[in-house]
Amino acid sequence: MRIATFNVNSLRSRLPILERWLPSSGVDVLAAQETKAQDADFPLSAVEALGYTAVFRGEKSYNGVAILSKTAPDEVIHGFDEGEPVWDTRMIAARFGGLWVLNTYVPQGKEITHPDYQAKKEFLKRAAAFAERFTNEKLLWLGDLNVAPTELDVTNPKNKQDHVCFVKELRDLFAGLCAPFLTDLLRQHHPDEELYSFFDYRVKNALARNIGWRIDHMLATPPLAPLCTACWIDTEPRGWEKPSDHTPMLADFEL
DNA sequence: ATGGTAGCGGGGCTA
Numbered sequence: 472m473r474i475a476t477f478n479v480n481s482l483r484s485r486l487p488i489l490e491r492w493l494p495s496s497g498v499d500v501l502a503a504q505e506t507k508a509q510d511a512d513f514p515l516s517a518v519e520a521l522g523y524t525a526v527f528r529g530e531k532s533y534n535g536v537a538i539l540s541k542t543a544p545d546e547v548i549h550g551f552d553e554g555e556p557v558w559d560t561r562m563i564a565a566r567f568g569g570l571w572v573l574n575t576y577v578p579q580g581k582e583i584t585h586p587d588y589q590a591k592k593e594f595l596k597r598a599a600a601f602a603e604r605f606t607n608e609k610l611l612w613l614g615d616l617n618v619a620p621t622e623l624d625v626t627n628p629k630n631k632q633d634h635v636c637f638v639k640e641l642r643d644l645f646a647g648l649c650a651p652f653l654t655d656l657l658r659q660h661h662p663d664e665e666l667y668s669f670f671d672y673r674v675k676n677a678l679a680r681n682i683g684w685r686i687d688h689m690l691a692t693p694p695l696a697p698l699c700t701a702c703w704i705d706t707e708p709r710g711w712e713k714p715s716d717h718t719p720m721l722a723d724f725e726l
Numbered sequence: 727a728t729g730g731t732a733g734c735g736g737g738g739c740t741a
């Protein structure tokens with residue numbers, strides 16, 4: 472089974488990319504973030520034309536998450552059921568047989584002095600708590616987590632110490648949440664390569680110069696991590712016309 | 727140090 476995560480930065484604007492990439496990708500389940508469409512405007516027929524069904528929740532202009540799959544999930548959860556906000560346009564989970572896929576678009580946080588940064592930390596705690604309920608089951612937490620976990624995960628880390636995706640406090644929080652039970656699948660297979668999933672539009676030739684961030688992740692519970700046979704980032708779609716600023720990450724599982 | 731681009735929606739916010 473092949474699973475991918477991709478922050479599309481508007482699903483409707485990225486249909487040409489998906490139409491070019493998905494058919495030959497071999498992807499069975501695609502977790503998308505920043506779909507940027509309210510549910511009535513979700514391009515379901517275009518997705519179905521590609522051979523996928525979808526579960527999704529969005530809003531006008533911002534956020535939005537979806538799970539595309541060749542076969543429909545057995546169960547779907549929108550948002551967190553404990554506390555407020557529910558964040559149902561940033562969190563969607565779906566079960567495929569014995570596998571849970573938790574897809575999140577973590578708040579970016581704006582600035583470390585901004586209330587959104589506090590919300591970001593709260594979101595990460597709630598997502599980890601959700602995942603932890605499935606510690607003894609197969610669960611894959613993936614998505615745009617807006618955290619570069621280590622100095623290997625961003626170009627020029629010295630200049631990023633106060634950035635909301637790299638500040639030490641956030642990295643410590645994230646590491647503490649993950650360490651007890653989650654495996655970083657990309658690092659399991661590529662422990663020390665400078666691999667990035669996000670290349671800012673504003674940086675000239677960012678992809679060619681490999682100036683980016685690894686902020687999209689696939690994290691697996693103990694029963695699932697050993698079943699992952701490969702994990703990689705496909706930078707090709709980032710180089711195509713009208714790309715997202717993120718590029719897909721994929722993983723193969725022998726379930 | 728600053729600003730750079732893109733998407734949505736039709737101005738300014740978000741990233």
